[in-house]
Amino acid sequence: MTVKVHIIYCGGCGYRPKFTKLKTLLEDEFPGELEITGEGTPSTTGWFEVEVNNKLVHSKKNRDGFVDSESKFKxxxxxxxxxxxK
Incomplete structure (x- = not known):
């Protein structure tokens, strides 16, 4: 079963590179096993939300910040x- 990862990021804030970096890290960690999609918000929101199979697992708007440390990535x-x- 392919796991779906969806990342919603602030399009107005220039967070696309952060999405691209996380996407690459996850593809390296799970080669060929994930369906990763991203969605930039059309306005400034400050969001960087990560969903796994439609379940929110990381939320900048809930004070998790970016996925910018080993513990957040893990x-x-x-x-x-x-x-x-697994």
Missing amino acids: AVVTAIEQAMG
Whole structure:
């Protein structure tokens, strides 16, 4: 089963490079196993939200910040592994 990862990021804030970096890291961690999509908001929102199979697992608007540390990345990886049944 392919796990779906959807990332909503602030299009008005220039967060696309942060989305691209996280997408690349996840593709390296789970080669060929994920369907990763991204959506830039049309206005300034400050959002950087990560959903795994429609479940919110990381939220900048809920004070998680960016996925910019090993512990934050591992939390997303753990959520993906759980969705895979590992």
